[in-house]
Amino acid sequence: MSTETSQADISRREAWVIAARPQTLPAALAPVLVGTGLAVRDGVFAPLPALVALVGAALIQIGTNFANDYYDAAKGADTADREGFTRVTAGGLIEPAEVKRAMWLTFLAAIVVGAYLVAVAGLPIMIVGLVSVAMGVAYTGGPYPLAYHGLGDVFVFLFFGVVAVTGTYYVQAAAEAGVAFFTLVPGPELVPLAALVASLPVAAISTNILVVNNLRDREEDAETGKNTLTVRFGYGFSRAQFVLLLGTAYTVPVVFWLATGDLTTLLPLVTLPLAVAVARTVLTETAGEVLNPALERTGKLLAAFAALFAVGLAI
Template sequence: MTATEAETPEMSRARAWLIATRPQTMPAAAAPVIVGVGLAYSAGVFSLGPAVAALVGAALIQIGTNLANDYYDAVKGVDSEERQGFTRVTNSGLIPAEQVKRGMILTFAAAILVGTYLVYVGGLPILVIGLASIVSGYAYAGGPFPLGSHGLGDLFVFVFFGVIAVVGTFYVQAAAVLADPLAMTIPEGTVTTTALLASLPIAGISTNILVVNNIRDLETDREAGKLSLAVLLGYRWSRVEFTGLLALAYAVPLYFFATGEFGGAILLPFLSLPYAALLARTVLTRTDGDALNPALERTGKLLAGFAVLFALGMVI
């Protein structure tokens, strides 16, 4: 649903809250867990409980970040009637601002609750990572120095929804198998070079969801004084960023195959390459919401498909 569509007074409160969570961004929460589980299975350290908790925690942090963005962009005047993106429930009046803020707080609190189990499994490192993820999710749009308004949103997504999410998912499973509970340091075998490399495709495509979003909103963000990285770089270099992150995603499976770390099945993500090429053509040639709103959703679908194929390649 886009901001240009007329809102109906009959819209249910449940529907409004569903819009607020931005379900089109949920692949960014699930994809790193899928890859982390595939990697853990291939390494012989798969553990169901920590894997499920990592998925729930990631989804809650994603939703909390979305609610924070919705609320703070509205109260700070970043959102406007000219915005071409998906409906923002605070700005459109579908949900009162204070309720959106309360939902954000409760969602992050639920993430902390889930995180207590992961801290028991993974110890102090998970406590540090979990708190940093929640603080950064809030600071993306809120606080005295909102990351998304100072050109740091892309870096935030790359690090927290890519590198840390994949490596953290692998870590809690490996820690459950290889280490005692409540570890104070990083146990041996729980953070590997392979996990770090495997996180890069997910980091790249997850960041591209934000790149598409920010290319679409470049003009309205500039007028509102929001300095997203797209505003700082402009259309040309934002598209270079998008293309470079896609190239990074497909380079990693190729590297794993070339080094012999995995067999030919690790190249399964290349089945998604034609879809990625069609998506890139849209991003490289269009700036309007009519084209980039579907492109944003398709980037999420590319992320989900790539993650499943990548994980399957590791397991096979």
């Protein structure tokens, strides 16, 4: 194991925490914060649906992490030369069957929790929830694993950004307005254009977490047949992608300010120094010992940006 901690030093409880990868939870929290901040601004804030949306998002994130741990090991993508954080299946810390079972149980818990949101917001949330769970498995599992064909970035952008933010807003607006269960296409009062635009920074920075991960793992991924965009198009492409996504994220608060005249929507710009520092690392480094901290700082950037954007929208 080329990991920071040897197997002998890790207890079973610690191994499950490692498998759940709590450092990735900002990707689940961020869209709920932004969707809720916009809901407060528009007077449709509903605390219980917002809380349940957060729990459901966290469960889908953890379930996806279990799936990645299990399927990457099964496909041989996690090797002894891995530069990333500990993987429990490939490292022999937890039996593969147990990790796979934990994956399905976590996704089942997400579906059970989501049943409340379906009752509140109807068929659209049922469809979104089930597709999100399916995509969580399909990210590294199934006959056409998305991450192995350069589609992981699209998955993260859509499901941990656009869908998560607009879905969070929708369940609150639907709870306040009341919608028929079989409403298939929500109207603009339930999913306004502002929610779609507000989702773009979360989508962009969440995707950048994956970009840093793929830059770090490029050599190993190329050897094991995991054809991420970095493997397909090289370091230069992914670095340009990182900068473009970062630029998109910081453009959106300015767009909101110009559209509303609300200076508070510019609060996320406070995080620019952190963004520049991470970008400098991404643009110049390839080693895992440098990109691992950059990966964590990108997660912190996402959390800070989302929290400030949510506050700025709400007030």
